[in-house]
Amino acid sequence: MPEQHGTAGKSARDMANKRRRTIRWIVLGLLIATVIGLALIMKSKELGLSGGVAIGILLLLSILPDLLARPIRRKEKEVRRADRGAVGEEKVAAILSALGSDFFILHDVSSPYGNIDHIVIGREIGVFLLETKAHGGKVTLLPNGLLINGKPPEKDFINQALKNVYWLRGVIEEVTGTQLRINALVVFTNAFVPYGQPIKGVQVINKRYLIDRLQRAGRGIPLIAWEQREAIAKRLMK
Numbered sequence: 479m480p481e482q483h484g485t486a487g488k489s490a491r492d493m494a495n496k497r498r499r500t501i502r503w504i505v506l507g508l509l510i511a512t513v514i515g516l517a518l519i520m521k522s523k524e525l526g527l528s529g530g531v532a533i534g535i536l537l538l539l540s541i542l543p544d545l546l547a548r549p550i551r552r553k554e555k556e557v558r559r560a561d562r563g564a565v566g567e568e569k570v571a572a573i574l575s576a577l578g579s580d581f582f583i584l585h586d587v588s589s590p591y592g593n594i595d596h597i598v599i600g601r602e603i604g605v606f607l608l609e610t611k612a613h614g615g616k617v618t619l620l621p622n623g624l625l626i627n628g629k630p631p632e633k634d635f636i637n638q639a640l641k642n643v644y645w646l647r648g649v650i651e652e653v654t655g656t657q658l659r660i661n662a663l664v665v666f667t668n669a670f671v672p673y674g675q676p677i678k679g680v681q682v683i684n685k686r687y688l689i690d691r692l693q694r695a696g697r698g699i700p701l702i703a704w705e706q707r708e709a710i711a712k713r714l715m716k
Contacts, residue, residue, distance in 0.1 A: 479575065483711050484585035486571030487564030489593045494560035501553045508546055515539045566612030566667040567595050573688055574598065581692075582707045587714050591641040597714070601704045603695035606661045607646055608688075609639045612668055619674040619682060626669065635664050639680045646714075653709050654702045663691065 515535045518525065522532040567586070574583050580601040587594040596608035615627035623636055639662045651657045662680040671684040683691060703710065 480577045480579065480581035480583050482571075482575070482583045482585065483715055484587065486585040486596070487567035488586045489588075490560045490564035490567060494557050494564065497553050497557045497560065501550055501557070504546055504550055504553075508542060511542060512539055562612045563610070567610045569667050570596060570608065570610045570665055570685060570688065573685060576689060577692065582704070582711070584711055584714060589642050589645050591638060591645060594642050594646065597646070598692060599703050599707050599710070600692065600695070600699075601701065602699060603692060604661065604699035605646075605650065605658060605703050606663060606692060606695070607639065607643055609635060609642070609662070609664045611635060611664060611666050613666060614668040615670070617666060617669050617671045617682065619672060619677060621677070623677065624664075624682060636677050636680050639664055640678060649713060650703060650710055653713050654706050656700065656702050658700065658703055661695065663688070 515538065518527065518535055519532045522529075571583075571585055574581075574596065577583070577598075582599040584597040584599075585595070587597055594607055595610040598606040598608065600606070611631075613626050613631065618625040618628065623634060624631070643660045643662050647657060647660050650660075664680055664682045665685050665688055666683070667685045669684070671682055674682070676682075681691070
């Protein structure tokens with residue numbers, strides 16, 4: 479069983495909870511505004527408010543729920559996406575747990591370009607960076623990117639992976655004094671992914687092929703990353 483550090487899906491779970499809190503604050507704000515508005519209408523005479531002002535408050539209260547419905551729906555959609563992403567990362571972590579003791583795994587590593595879902599260091603295969611995607615449907619591979627169900631995804635996953643690869647390579651070079659090749663994988667947990675060539679050096683696969691892809695990676699890789707895996711983990715997980 480591989481040694482593992484970090485918690486898969488933690489950032490996505492935290493993001494989902496943050497968005498849930500935002501929804502609760504919006505709803506609470508609506509309730510408070512409604513209570514205040516109704517109180518003003520009921521006390522309009524005592525407060526010296528004209529009938530026009532009272533009607534204006536009433537109209538505002540009537541349209542306020544509709545005004546807030548759109549941001550609430552948007553946040554609810556973002557919550558579902560974050561929860562789905564966390565589940566996807568947890569599924570990949572469970573798959574990686576089947577690897578042997580010649581593998582060392584980091585989960586949920588923060589970077590300047592969004593967190594890296596998983597980093598796998600193998601005694602014989604070097605370093606792999608994994609970006610997990612939980613979208614359903616069908617993935618289409620293009621020379622410069624990909625489509626999901628015929629449409630561009632919400633982010634450029636290939637560009638995201640490449641930015642994290644360059645950053646991770648620099649961090650590992652700081653620790654080891656050696657510039658190593660970082661193998662990048664975009665792993666879909668639910669979508670069908672056809673076999674294809676890497677896109678800009680990034681391999682796109684379904685989770686069912688992950689273990690095979692890692693285990694048949696090229697041998698003869700310098701051992702420096704494996705030998706300094708603890709130092710690398712300390713630098714990345716600080």
